Amino acid sequence: MIHDIEYETMPREALEAIQLRRLQTTLQRVYATVPFYRKRFDDAGFNPADMKTLDDLRRVPFTTKQDLRDNYPFGLFAVPMDNVVRIHASSGTTGKPTVVGYTARDVTTWSELMARSLSAAGATRGDIIHNAYGYGLFTGGLGVHYGAERLGASVIPISGGNTKRQIMIMKDFGATILTCTPSYALHLAEVAEEVGVDFKDLKFKAGIFGAEPWSEKMRQEIEKKLNLDALDIYGLSEVIGPGVAVECLEAKAGLHIFEDHFIPEIIDPETGEVLPYGETGELVFTSITKEAFPVIRYRTRDITSLNPAPCICGRTHVRMNRVSGRTDDMLIIRGVNVFPSQIESVLMEIEGVEPHYQLVVDREGTLDMLTVMVEVGEKAFTDEIKGLQHLEKLIAKNIKEYLGVSAKVKLVEPKSIARSEGKAVRVIDNRKL
Amino acid sequence: MRVEQISVFLENKAGRLAEVTRILSEAGVNIRALSLADTSDFGILRLIVNDNEKAKQALKEGGFTVGKTDVVAVEVQDRPGGLHRILDILRKAGINVEYMYAFVQQSGDNAVIIFRFDNLDEAVRVLTENGVTVINGSKVYTM
Numbered sequence: 001m002i003h004d005i006e007y008e009t010m011p012r013e014a015l016e017a018i019q020l021r022r023l024q025t026t027l028q029r030v031y032a033t034v035p036f037y038r039k040r041f042d043d044a045g046f047n048p049a050d051m052k053t054l055d056d057l058r059r060v061p062f063t064t065k066q067d068l069r070d071n072y073p074f075g076l077f078a079v080p081m082d083n084v085v086r087i088h089a090s091s092g093t094t095g096k097p098t099v100v101g102y103t104a105r106d107v108t109t110w111s112e113l114m115a116r117s118l119s120a121a122g123a124t125r126g127d128i129i130h131n132a133y134g135y136g137l138f139t140g141g142l143g144v145h146y147g148a149e150r151l152g153a154s155v156i157p158i159s160g161g162n163t164k165r166q167i168m169i170m171k172d173f174g175a176t177i178l179t180c181t182p183s184y185a186l187h188l189a190e191v192a193e194e195v196g197v198d199f200k201d202l203k204f205k206a207g208i209f210g211a212e213p214w215s216e217k218m219r220q221e222i223e224k225k226l227n228l229d230a231l232d233i234y235g236l237s238e239v240i241g242p243g244v245a246v247e248c249l250e251a252k253a254g255l256h257i258f259e260d261h262f263i264p265e266i267i268d269p270e271t272g273e274v275l276p277y278g279e280t281g282e283l284v285f286t287s288i289t290k291e292a293f294p295v296i297r298y299r300t301r302d303i304t305s306l307n308p309a310p311c312i313c314g315r316t317h318v319r320m321n322r323v324s325g326r327t328d329d330m331l332i333i334r335g336v337n338v339f340p341s342q343i344e345s346v347l348m349e350i351e352g353v354e355p356h357y358q359l360v361v362d363r364e365g366t367l368d369m370l371t372v373m374v375e376v377g378e379k380a381f382t383d384e385i386k387g388l389q390h391l392e393k394l395i396a397k398n399i400k401e402y403l404g405v406s407a408k409v410k411l412v413e414p415k416s417i418a419r420s421e422g423k424a425v426r427v428i429d430n431r432k433l
Numbered sequence: 434m435r436v437e438q439i440s441v442f443l444e445n446k447a448g449r450l451a452e453v454t455r456i457l458s459e460a461g462v463n464i465r466a467l468s469l470a471d472t473s474d475f476g477i478l479r480l481i482v483n484d485n486e487k488a489k490q491a492l493k494e495g496g497f498t499v500g501k502t503d504v505v506a507v508e509v510q511d512r513p514g515g516l517h518r519i520l521d522i523l524r525k526a527g528i529n530v531e532y533m534y535a536f537v538q539q540s541g542d543n544a545v546i547i548f549r550f551d552n553l554d555e556a557v558r559v560l561t562e563n564g565v566t567v568i569n570g571s572k573v574y575t576m
């Protein structure tokens with residue numbers, strides 16, 4: 001279902017004309033109102049008046065997460081605080097959080113984009129949306145909430161936690177759309193099984209899962225265990241929150257980026273050079289309608305590619321492929337780029353192996369050594385040494401085959417991989433470079 | 434004729450085996466037989482205990498990966514050639530022994546050996562046909 005037929009299916013030419021006009025306005029506005037941008041543009045010798053075509057965007061300097069931190073908390077706001085009606089922040093694993101603000105119109109824009117996202121999953125006013133994203137400074141909970149209300153659906157603001165109670169409520173209230181992180185979806189399936197609730201007896205038809213990277217294999221597992229269509233959603237608070245891009249139910253192949261509000265680019269993370277459609281690199285966003293917290297060529301550090309092919313759903317907006325990694329997680333092992341998410345995909349392809357792993361890189365002499373520690377769960381365990389040795393060899397062989405890098409595989413006990421604030425530490429780089 | 438064995442995954446680092454025995458002793462579980470097989474990185478501890486469910490539960494709660502396998506307990510005459518006779522019977526029947534280890538207690542005058550076979554039913558049939566005593570689980574757990 002398409003929520004906004006006019007904008008979501010707009011011919012490319014008309015869409016690009018709107019993008020250019022909105023981009024020009026945004027650049028002029030941040031230049032006039034945000035000292036940081038004015039200085040950054042001046043230093044780069046860029047004048048917003050020079051913005052004649054969309055291609056000129058590549059002349060605009062990038063903005064990074066560090067720039068956001070340096071201007072903590074409100075330094076990059078482009079409107080007076082009087083006009084800010086909402087503040088969110090992303091949890092910083094290191095140091096201060098990243099703070100973002102919204103005007104009343106920004107909240108409306110965001111709600112509209114989330115209504116589009118929910119519609120893309122087939123949601124209508126008649127649906128009951130079980131929203132298990134966390135409510136609070138994190139944008140997930142309130143983002144879905146406002147979108148659901150704008151769509152006219154009934155939203156259950158359950159937030160996170162107390163899983164057994166959640167299962168009782170989704171059953172009793174007859175929820176039809178589930179929104180949460182993909183890992184929480186799998187956790188729900190486990191707990192449902194424990195308490196004897198079968199998802200086949202529930203009314204869910206679709207789920208929108210995001211806020212963390214996941215894989216096609218996880219999609220299959222979620223769809224099977226939860227008996228629904230599982231769709232990927234993308235967003236980050238710096239850009240607006242959830243609702244930057246979403247998969248359509250019709251194709252389930254890449255996420256349509258709402259290009260009438262955000263201009264995506266893919267760049268080479270090393271050189272900053274813009275890459276053509278289809279090539280993999282770092283995703284960069286420029287917001288072109290936001291008032292309180294516009295972002296200009298913001299480097300997301302997410303690795304993906306863009307697909308401009310027409311989609312069967314009728315949307316004309318370009319699709320981004322699943323995020324396959326983060327530039328800050330990227331390891332270069334003997335000249336090969338390795339992302340932890342790629343190792344995760346390899347592990348998940350092997351029957352019985354769970355994606356609990358850690359990569360350790362050492363330098364022996366001049367040679368980089370990659371060790372992949374994999375926790376042995378019950379399904380992969382056997383009482384015979386040769387069975388486990390076979391598993392080690394199979395993992396190493398598949399890593400070599402898919403990633404082109406040799407790795408030593410070491411099986412470890414469950415929960416032995418360090419976790420910080422509940423999140424597994426995926427990479428330990430012992431190289432002194 | 435089957436005996437249930439539990440197996441535990443251990444990393445090759447100091448104190449892991451002692452952690453298992455500590456957990457089991459605190460849970461009041463009695464170890465009847467035990468064998469550790471290991472490589473340079475990891476080991477597999479195999480145990481026959483008096484209460485499998487309790488042992489498994491306690492170890493899982495202690496964060497260990499635990500598996501269950503059926504093995505066979507065989508009486509072996511406690512004299513020269515006793516074990517050889519049994520291995521010979523198995524070899525002639527083409528039955529492969531995955532691994533084996535000794536039981537602490539004797540059964541009367543006989544020693545008890547735990548065998549792990551790929552094809553357990555076939556192994557038990559061959560052994561009993563050749564007059565070898567296979568001890569059943571309930572007896573083994575309380576020996």
Ligand SMILES: [Zn+2]
Pocket residue numbers: 247248250251256311312313314315
């Ligand atoms: Zn589509």
